[in-house]
Amino acid sequence: MTTQLFGQPVERREDPRLLRGEGRYVDDLGRSAAAAAFVRSPHAHARxxxxxVTGALNVDGLLAVYTFEDLPERVAQPLPLLIPHPALTHPRTQYALARDEINHVGEAVVMVVATDRYRAEDAAERVAVTYEPLAPVVGLEQSEAARTLVHADVPGNRGAHMVQQVGDAPAAIAAAPHRLDFRLDIERSASTPLEGRGVYARWDAQDDSLRVYSSTQTPTGVRAAIAAILELADAKVEVIAPDVGGGFGVKIMHPWPEEILVPWAARTLGREVKWTEDRREHFVAANHERAQEQHVSVGFDDEGRILGLDVTFLHDHGAYTPYGIIVPIITSTQLPGPYRLPAYRVEFSSLYTNTVAVTPYRGAGRPQGVFAMERTVDRIAAHLGLDRTEVRARNFVLPDEMPYDLGLIFQDGRPAIYDSGDFPESLRMLKELIDWDGFTAVRAAAAAEGRRLGIGLGCYVEGTGVGPYEGGHVHVETNGRVMVSTGLSTQGQGHETVFAQIVATELGVPMADVHVTTGDTRRFGYAVGTFASRAAVMSGNAIALAARSVRAKAVKVAADALEANPDDMEIVDGVVRVKGSPADAIPLRQVAVLSNPLRYSFSEEAKAATQFAAPADPDEPPIPRGEAPGLESRDYYSPIRSTFANGMHAVIVEVDPDTAEVKVLRYAVVHDCGNLINPRIVEGQIHGGVAQGVAGALYERMAYDEHGQLLNASFMDFLMPYATEVPRIETAHLQTPSPLNPLGIKGAGEAGVIPGAAAIAAAIEDAEGYPIMRMPLSPDDLFRLRREHAEEAAS
Amino acid sequence: MKPPPFTYHAPATLAETLEVLAELGEDAKVLAGGQSLIPLLNMRLAAPAHLVDVNGVSELDVVDVGPDEVRVGAIARHARIERDDGAAAACPLLRQALRLVAHAVIRNRGTTCGSLAHADPAGEMTAVLAVLGGTVRLASAAAGRVTRRDLTAGKFFVAPLESSLRPGELLESAGFPRTPASTGTAFAEVARRHGDYALCGIAALVDLDAGGEIASARVGTISVTPTPLVVDLTDVLAGVPPARADLAAAREKVMAHVDPEADLHASAAYRRHLAGVLTERAVRQAAARSAHAPAERGAA
Structure with missing residues (x-):
């Protein structure tokens, strides 16, 4: 059937536009808007x-300079805490403009508005801020020592402390035949989308309404925040995410100070105001992620079966906790991965430092958890002299144990229960894909040429598609267009394509007739947002349910018109017809006309439809109670709990014996996200994720010095890998459908990044012959490790 | 990231350029490819009152392969020189090094003379000029008379980002001497990502005599010294075929001469180590490219 598009590798319909430079990003809009620029703190901790501002006042084109004192009461409050949690005993959020204390380099102190960005920066440069520098807290070690406090009223710099446990891990470890204890470290990185943040606001004084364009992953969230803080009716605030040049998590954070200040300034000044974040601002004013220090204790038997695992980690959440403690909670609950842990205890302290705040970046705490778990399994294998895949297989949760309850509470506040998955089969596929068993020969052949190779792997399970809900609206217009909308926004994932595939399949229409709009509160007002690998699961299922309702109504209306039994009807290529009797058919666009008793014949479809119009019953209303005019439906999908995808990556690296450079020779991925809507798009997601995994393993870190200055706040020194550093990625799919949702799908957005650091560390370890306990690893780091181990061996 | 205000000048001829530069003196910066200057302006790390854009001065857009040297003008793009077969034949090190200069899109705009004028000790072309014994030609005008002076790398590069270029002077062209067929050249470097500034780079020049023995050898360095350093290795390498050369001694000598500093991307010890490793690699490769290299050793 031509309309069976679900599961097909359909080409992305957004690509021609995006690849030709015809995308429409925030900075492409509002060419005549006034421009905002910010004076940001050069100090990490200061009063x-x-x-x-007098120096700025004579700058040509200046429109306004705002300090904290200028902000109205609601705008002058600390920004909201999005996700409170009982374990977050000391939450702190920033002010839109600094009130009296600065807590990281880059915190906004003054907002300047001028006729263009050049003049705004000229004026910003002339604002003189007097600071009293305070001792900064940089890094987990300093924060934990707490000789200096980031926030004077947060003792020990500890914002949150949480323990989760299943069984008695310390006792299980104490009783185990073998025990290992070690420390692991992961440094900071960040989402760093190519388009930074951006806000463009238009105030309509006559209509008392506001339209805001924001480069956000949640327009509905931004709208709610703006309406509340600027004291406007929700209905008078429209928020639109136009094309967004990447999000990767940083744009789910909301409201950013600028998302409040720019609309406020637009209303105050009575003119359009736009702010486009530049790269330097993004590094110091948009959030980071990742940094953790982990202490692992594990007890296991002679076969390598884990008996108890106890992990205590410190999480660096920077200066504020606007997004709560989602990241360390995810680390805690996703750490077990595909393994059965008879006893597991995890404890974290989330600590304040005078650095940019930490909120989710693709993977959101999982890369760290997987690093801890996979390094642990590799150490067990090394300790017992067993094959690393064998130790994994011995500890896997098996398919007949599904659904498998971890006994932990996931990020959505609900039990973490794996809904499906076949880990032994995934591992078998991975070993075959990378030729795990043939690697010994590959290594020996390379060694004969003086080359040094290593192989490693990493496994993960990823909770995706968190609730509470997402909605979809499907509307068949009388011209035959099928208009689809959902509230969450898109950052290049391919939503226009996959949502159209779902609707085309469910409704039986050609894909070309389906038009998808995302992230526009004018079209859909209730939504959560694009994060947690949830868009396909949440909006995809909601849209499918809405399409099914539309289909049911279309069939009913057509059956009435054709005097047929609805059960005998089908929709093929946009035509509703009686099965086996193709002449008894009505095009969907005419069904749309029939669905509305008001039938002005503006179009040929309407004229043609009247032939089917049954004479109205004069004793009944034109629209029966409980029904609505039009062929449309709005539906919501709200899951009981998250659905858990999984995957396994294997890597072969070559390490240069002289220069200590690391090159990824092969990168293999086995991925299971349930039913695939579009394998091409899933592979694209995996490729992007793997690139960020390679980044976190070998290139990216945030180089803060002891003063809290970010030394590499540019793409010259922050080493995002180029295409030349990203390996070719070999992918195989396993599809174990989710029993939790109508489409049987699981999320795929974050997957590719999750086991990257773990797998690459394992491969380097295998090549070098000593443990790799921290990531990222630069050639200089490897050079130093080699010297240390050579010295150790010599002494 | 918008530049502070400046006055823009776009002279059409060399004479006009030198006149404007003479008049503006210290307040002017010359804009050629802009691959270093524009980011500095946008980050407001530089704020010259005047920019003199020489991109319209067609007489500076030359790559001239002469009997003695390859001479490139102030606005000859890296990419043009890289693709020039005549220049590559006369002076193979140019193409060997230019392939390592940043990325294709940057080489399409950036100029070799601009890179030399910027005097960044991480710039590949500084070491090329130094190791080949080339010169830069600096032009200025006073009272309508044009003065030119030719400086060697040793005289031109003073310190990181600092050269002997005087206010009012234009780096008009650079000359790279032809490489004889008996001499092989190579450029080896290690960068964090493809096209990044090298953590260390070594340009090598090895001359073999008719018997295939090393007659002379020297290397030029980037990123491990404040200005490009030329280390003569003739004393440790000469008199034997490349296969029997004491590369370990060459390695030691270069490592002893460089003076690297630590930065975000590499420690001083690692950079020094790389200087040794890359010397060995570049010398071996350069020797193999000499017309006098023994055929069976060609791939060594």
Whole structure:
């Protein structure tokens, strides 16, 4: 059937536009808008003593300079805490403009608005801020020592502390035949989308309404925040995410100070105001992720079966906790991965430092958890002299144990229960794909040429598609267009394509007739947002349910018109017809006309449809109670709990014996996200994720010095890998459908990044012959490790 | 990231350029490819009152392969020189090094003379000029008379990002001497990502006599010294065929001469180590490219 598009590798319909440079990003809009620029703190920790704006006042084109003192009451409150949690005993959020204390380099102190960005920056440069520098807290070690406090009223710099446990891990470890204890470290990285943040606001004074374009992953969230803080009716605030040049998590954070300040300034000044974040601002004012220090204790038997695992980790959440403690919670609950842990205890302290705040970046705490778990399994294998895949297989949760309850509470506040998965089969496929068993010969052949190779793997399970809900609206217009909308926004994932595939399949229409709009509160007002690998699961299922309702109504209306039994009807290529009697058919667009008793014949479809119009019953209303005019439906999907995808990556690296450079020779992925809507798009997601995994393993870190200055705040020194550093990726799919949702799908957005650091560390370890306990690893780091181990061996 | 205000000048001829530069003196910066200057302006790390854009001065857009040297003008793009077969035949190190200069899109705009004028000790072309014994030609005008002076790398590069270029002077062209067929050249470097500034780079020049023995050898360095350093290795390598050369001694000598500093991307010890490793690699490769290299050793 031509309309069976679900599961097909359909080409992305957004690509011609995006690849030709015809995308429409925030900065492409509002060419005549006034421009905002910010004076940002050069100090990591300081008191603001005085702000003198007089120097800026004579800059040509200046429209306004705002300090904290200028903000109205609601805008002058600390920004909201999005996700409170009982374990987050000391939450702190920032002010839109610094009130009296600065807590990281880059915190906004003054907002300047001028006729263009050049002049705004000229004026910003002339604002004189007097600071009293305070001792900064940088890094987990300093924060934990707490000789200096980030927030004077947060003792020990500890914002949150949480323990989860299943069984008695310390006792199980104490009683185990073997025990290992070690420390692991992961440094900071960040989402770093190519398009930074951006906000463009238009105030309509006559209509008392606001339209805001924001480069956000949640327009509905931004709208709710703006309406509340600027004291406007929700209905008078429209928020639109146009094309968004990447999000990767950083744009789910909301409201950013600028998302409040720019609309406020637009209303105050009575003119359009736009702010486009530049790269330097993004590094110091948009959130980071990842940094953790982990302490692992594991007890296991002679076969390598884990008997108890106890992990204590410190999580660096920077200066504020606007997004709560989602990241360390995910680390805690996703750490077990595909393994059965008879006893597991995890404890974390989330600590404040005078650095940019930490909120989710693709993977959201999982790369760290997987690093801890996979390094642990590799150490067990090394300790017992067993094959690393064998130790994994011995500890896997098996398919007949599904659904498998971890006994932990996931990020959505609900039990973490694996709904499906076949880990032994995934591992078998991975070993075959990378030729795990043939690697010994490959290594020996390379060694004969003086080359040094290593192989490693990493496994993960990823909770995806968290609730509470997402909605979809499907509307068949009388011209035959099928208009689809959902509230969450898109950042290049391919939603226009996959949502159209779902609707085309469910409704039986050609894909070309389906038009998808995302992230526009004018079209859909209730939504959560695009994060947690949830868009396909949540909006995909909601849209499918809405399409099914539309289909049911279309069949009913057509059956009435054709005097047929609805059960005998089908929709093929946009035509509703009686099965086995193709002449008894009505095009969907005419069904749309029939669905509305008001039938002005503006179009040929309407004229043609009247032939089917049954004479109205004069004793009944034109629209029966409980029904609505039009061929449309709105539906919501709200899951009981998250659905758990999984995957396994294997890597072969070559390490240069002289220069200590690391090159990824092969990268193999076995991925299971349930039913695939579009394998091409899933592979694209995996490729992007793997690139970020390679980044976190070998290139990216945030180089803060002891003063809290970010030394590499540019793409020259922050080493995002180029295409030349990203290996070719070999992918195989396993499809174990989710029993939890109508489409049987699981999320795929974050997957590719999750086991990257773990797998690459394992491969380097295998090549070098000593443990790799921290990531990322630069050639200089490897050079130093080699020297240390050579010295150790010599002494 | 918008530049502070400046006055823009776009002279059409060399004479006009030198006149404007003479008039503006210290307040002017010359804009050629802009691959270093524009980011500095946008980050407001530089704020010259005047920009003199020489991109319209067609007489500076030359790559001239002469009997003695390859001479490139102030606005000859890296990419043009890289693709020039005549220049590559006369002076193979140019193409060997230019392939390592940043990325294709940057080479399409960036100029070799601009890179030399910027005097960044991480710039590949600084070491090429130094190791080949080339010169830069600096032009200035006073009272309508044009003055030119030719400086060697040793005289031109003063310190990181600092050269002997005087206010009012234009780096008009650079000359790279022809490489004889008996001499092989190579450029080896290690960068964090493809096209990044090298953590260390070594340009090598090895001359073999008719018997295939090393007659002379020297290397030039980037990123491990404040200005490009030329280390003569003739004393440790000469008199034997490349296969029997004491590369370990060459390695030691270069490592002893460089003076690397630590930065975000590499420690001083690692950079020094790389200087040794890359010397060995570049010398071996350069020797193999000499017309006098023994055929069976060609791939060594």
């Amino acid at each position: 603001v003593l005085d702000v003198d």
